[in-house]
Amino acid sequence: MSLAIQIRQNGGPEELQLVEVQVGDPAAGEIRVRHHAIGLNYIDVYQRTGLYPFPMPLQLGMEAAGVVEAVGEGVTHLKVGDRVAYASNPPGSYSTERVMPARCVCRLPDAIGFETGAAMMLKGLTAQYLLKKTLPVQGLQRGDAVLFHAAAGGVGLIACQWARALGLELIATAGSDAKCQLALANGAAHAINYSTEDFAARVKEITQGQGVKVVYDSVGKDTWEKSLDCLRPFGLMASFGNASGPVPPFAPASLGGRGSLYVTRQTLFTHISTRESTQAMADELFAVVESGQVKIHIAQRYALADVQQAHRDLEARKTTGSTILTVD
């Protein structure tokens, strides 16, 4: 038996209920893993509210670290007893134990603890594909200016550090002065409190009227329009989330008048759709974390049973960095 957090219908945090579920043996291509720490992500909120629809009942959670307990037929890269971590689709990591596809799961280097592993896989792989794989034409060069919204959050703090390691000039936005300070302390070159300042005007000022090459926007509805005004000609709008609500429909012609802009909306799960791509990206993530270039900040911990409060705090913008759900 496993303890798990389930929702039976979409709604508020009160829908998150602790239940006991049966966990069977892994089928071919699957493993059974016992979790030591679970990562909280904003995508869990979208799945809970129904913005990203799933069949019910739904066991939430897309990130965790733990130990392999059983291995199904055909799984060759993992064995019983391995320390592992993952970002997974389908969800189900809000649990003490689960059966899941082995292709999402990577062995965790000895130097990386379970909590760090659970705090960095979905968020770190996302920061990585945004900075390194999202601009297909000419890529980013050292010295390029980019704008990263919600930069003091889970994905954001990792992106700030990784951008510094890549030599990028990352302009951060965040919802308070304290969060701006945190982004600066983690490698952002500039930080704008978008609750009190006109971020588009400040970006123009910082870049001497040029604009940035890429805007990374996970805030969505509230930042979309002004973000387009921050781009230089042929710049890329990389929309990757909807924390303030989904981006409304827009006219493609509006991109032309603003300087022939590109728009993309990607998801991590396309980048890690195969075992090979997952491992290649994870190896690179593990390397930057082990080198100390990227530190994983776990700023909040909640017991799995207190997940309702964790969701409330995340949605109320009270968290910074990564959040962990703990299991005994």
Ligand code: NDP
């Ligand atoms: P965060 O820790 O970044 O939390 C979300 C942050 O969004 C808040 O802390 C807040 O920061 C900001 N925000 C702005 N407006 C609102 C609002 N109205 N309500 C709530 N929050 C708001 O979350 P994660 O690190 O888990 O994820 C960051 C984003 O990246 C999410 O939107 C997530 O869905 C997206 N994502 C997308 C992926 C993809 O592949 N497409 C993969 C992983 C994550 P502040 O107060 O500073 O504004």
